[in-house]
Amino acid sequence: MFSVDLLINAVVAGILLGGFYAAVSLGIAMTFGLLEVVNIAHPVFVIAGAYAAYMMNAAVGLDPLLTGLLFTPIFYALGVAVYRIYYASFERKGEQSLRGLVFFFGILFIIEVSLVLIYGVDYRLVEAPYIGRSLLIGPLGIAFRLLVPFVVGVVLTLALYLFLGKTFYGRAIMGVSQDALALRLMGADPIQIKTIAFGLGIATASLAGALLIIIAPVEPSIGREYIGRVFAITVLGGMGSIGGTLVAALLLGVAESLTSTFSGPSWALAVSFGILLLALAIRPSGLFGR
Amino acid sequence: MRRQGMQRIDTRTLVGALIAALAVVAIWRPLVQAAQPIRIGFGMALTGGLAANGKAALLAMEIWRDDVNKAGGLLGRPVEFVYYDDQSKPATVPGIYTKLLDVDKVDFVVSGYGTNLIAPAMPIVIERGLVFMGLFGLANNEKFNYPYYFQIAPNGPNPSAEFSRGFFELAAGQHPRPTTVALVGADAEYPHNALAGARENVKKHDFKVVYDQTYPPSTVDYTPIVRAIKAANPDIVFVASYPPDSVGMVLAAHEVGLKPRLFGGGMVGLQFAAFQTKLGPKLNGIVNYDFWVPEPTLNFPGINEFLQRYQGRAEKAGVDPLGHYLPPWAHAMMQVLGQAIEAAKSLDQKTVGEYIRTHEFDTIVGQVKFGPNGEWAKARMLLVQYQNITGTDIGQFAGPGKRVVLLPEEWRSGTAIYPYGEALK
Numbered sequence: 001m002f003s004v005d006l007l008i009n010a011v012v013a014g015i016l017l018g019g020f021y022a023a024v025s026l027g028i029a030m031t032f033g034l035l036e037v038v039n040i041a042h043p044v045f046v047i048a049g050a051y052a053a054y055m056m057n058a059a060v061g062l063d064p065l066l067t068g069l070l071f072t073p074i075f076y077a078l079g080v081a082v083y084r085i086y087y088a089s090f091e092r093k094g095e096q097s098l099r100g101l102v103f104f105f106g107i108l109f110i111i112e113v114s115l116v117l118i119y120g121v122d123y124r125l126v127e128a129p130y131i132g133r134s135l136l137i138g139p140l141g142i143a144f145r146l147l148v149p150f151v152v153g154v155v156l157t158l159a160l161y162l163f164l165g166k167t168f169y170g171r172a173i174m175g176v177s178q179d180a181l182a183l184r185l186m187g188a189d190p191i192q193i194k195t196i197a198f199g200l201g202i203a204t205a206s207l208a209g210a211l212l213i214i215i216a217p218v219e220p221s222i223g224r225e226y227i228g229r230v231f232a233i234t235v236l237g238g239m240g241s242i243g244g245t246l247v248a249a250l251l252l253g254v255a256e257s258l259t260s261t262f263s264g265p266s267w268a269l270a271v272s273f274g275i276l277l278l279a280l281a282i283r284p285s286g287l288f289g290r
Numbered sequence: 291m292r293r294q295g296m297q298r299i300d301t302r303t304l305v306g307a308l309i310a311a312l313a314v315v316a317i318w319r320p321l322v323q324a325a326q327p328i329r330i331g332f333g334m335a336l337t338g339g340l341a342a343n344g345k346a347a348l349l350a351m352e353i354w355r356d357d358v359n360k361a362g363g364l365l366g367r368p369v370e371f372v373y374y375d376d377q378s379k380p381a382t383v384p385g386i387y388t389k390l391l392d393v394d395k396v397d398f399v400v401s402g403y404g405t406n407l408i409a410p411a412m413p414i415v416i417e418r419g420l421v422f423m424g425l426f427g428l429a430n431n432e433k434f435n436y437p438y439y440f441q442i443a444p445n446g447p448n449p450s451a452e453f454s455r456g457f458f459e460l461a462a463g464q465h466p467r468p469t470t471v472a473l474v475g476a477d478a479e480y481p482h483n484a485l486a487g488a489r490e491n492v493k494k495h496d497f498k499v500v501y502d503q504t505y506p507p508s509t510v511d512y513t514p515i516v517r518a519i520k521a522a523n524p525d526i527v528f529v530a531s532y533p534p535d536s537v538g539m540v541l542a543a544h545e546v547g548l549k550p551r552l553f554g555g556g557m558v559g560l561q562f563a564a565f566q567t568k569l570g571p572k573l574n575g576i577v578n579y580d581f582w583v584p585e586p587t588l589n590f591p592g593i594n595e596f597l598q599r600y601q602g603r604a605e606k607a608g609v610d611p612l613g614h615y616l617p618p619w620a621h622a623m624m625q626v627l628g629q630a631i632e633a634a635k636s637l638d639q640k641t642v643g644e645y646i647r648t649h650e651f652d653t654i655v656g657q658v659k660f661g662p663n664g665e666w667a668k669a670r671m672l673l674v675q676y677q678n679i680t681g682t683d684i685g686q687f688a689g690p691g692k693r694v695v696l697l698p699e700e701w702r703s704g705t706a707i708y709p710y711g712e713a714l715k
Contacts, residue, residue, distance in 0.1 A: 006521050010514050017511045112337070120608015121341030123533055123559070125568040127682070132572055134545040143513055143545040216510060217537050217565070221338050221378075225508040260514035265505030266477055 018253025019150030030201030043223030049209020068210030079202025238289030331396030338378025350617035438643035446669020450487030468525030475530030533559025575713025
């Protein structure tokens, strides 16, 4: 069954999938990787983003991507509020480890149940002109449904990478992840910086959710299926490394796609997590970890 | 003397009071019992991946309960439901049914929705000798042969093979006759059973299998799978998938340009309005299983009235607005149990179970008669083809002509468009 056409298509499909995985994992890379806040609720914020895209698509026919962009300030504000509560209730008291985890589980369930109450439990999809169509370049077929999330995922990664490396606030976020006390001595407020970083992490969920609903139908609890994958990508890329997150996402995407094509799709996840274990055995801090 | 007289009077009074009390209890007890509801317990997927169907089923069952109570209940007693959310997780089922039986003390239990959620309840109901109505399980009783399990889905005596029998019979009868098959499905109980049955039918018709794989239910991108299938160049593609995968497979098939001669089989979810209105014309040509469709050949007494009432409440409940797939069957399942309790005039599990085994029932999905293994005595699995779908308007799916019944012959409402690619033109 092996053919070069099939191989090229499998690699390209994997890269496209990896771009989407990167978009979903960036928020975790910010909140968990940089701030060490075990935000287990991140996937449900992504689902909330997907429902926002669905709502606007069903009500006024707005493109899901546009909704994803429009809702980023709202998600940013939501992230700021969640972090403020988390900080005041747990982090300030040094109780963030176990109780903080329970707090985010609580957030996960509250958002999930809220979505059930508002939208019901039916699967939701969106309509967009690029869904179900593909671009043919010789033997290569590229589904727009995956190309769009890939492009957005890469642009989002690049934007965050530049923000963290080139701007004052970005460098402050990198600083607070390394030494909060040193940052305080420099006259910056670590809590304020962490609040901004957490808000940004949640803001990415708005776009990631829009990408998710372009690819597949969603229902309120579907986010749980992504928890393992997104944390695996964050850890594999190296905690807090935005570039590493993209590389890890692409690696797992390609591994999944190649396995699905040539060895049988039931092995896809096993191979992905096998790569994770192998990589961690060789480099415990992840591919690009500090 | 006086004291003796007083004592005698007191004794008489006491005896009299005792007799009166016993008489009151004797009369009152049945009255009290008569007022006590008959409790029917079940777990149902109200959250999680199967919740869209689970909630729709619950609504249909509640419509039955309300009707029964309005008509005076069962055996003169009102009917009450005790149910818990199984979260679409099989692991929650044993705990739920143990609680229903030991703590809630329900009179009857029925199953939640789907093969995966029925399977974990089977050992409990078998151990306790309970009547167990099953809602859309595929081959759940094959290994147990439990006499009081009854499956409302019309899979017939050999459920695994029956599920895909029509699909492969249709393929075998086409000209030119297809020869090669791809089998693909999710790694879960239902797809495994459906694929096992499909392999039996493939062997029976002497087709050659060129692809036979399963995928994890959490798969995001189906294009590599569909591309691998396309590379194997099968004439027939049989898919046993759950709702999100069904959408993924249909979209990927269009994106990759997969055009076998026959495509479909066991795709759960394509029957739902939410998917029909989004996939629209991409559904054309797919040949899939179904249980009831709004075709003139399947216009059973009471079905339209039921659907009208269901559709009136569906929006508020946030469930499938058309309700063609599961709701009529959830309602029919309760009709069977209710009719059996009334006719047997008993709540005894064995009495009611024996009655269901030996009698035929009138329901909104037609006449129901169970065979020795608890499946329908005669299969009525429908094979339908999506035809002439234009746009994504929901109204077109409410009436006939869009899901044409190809098999069984008795219920046929149209002819197949073959090969698959022809229907896409």
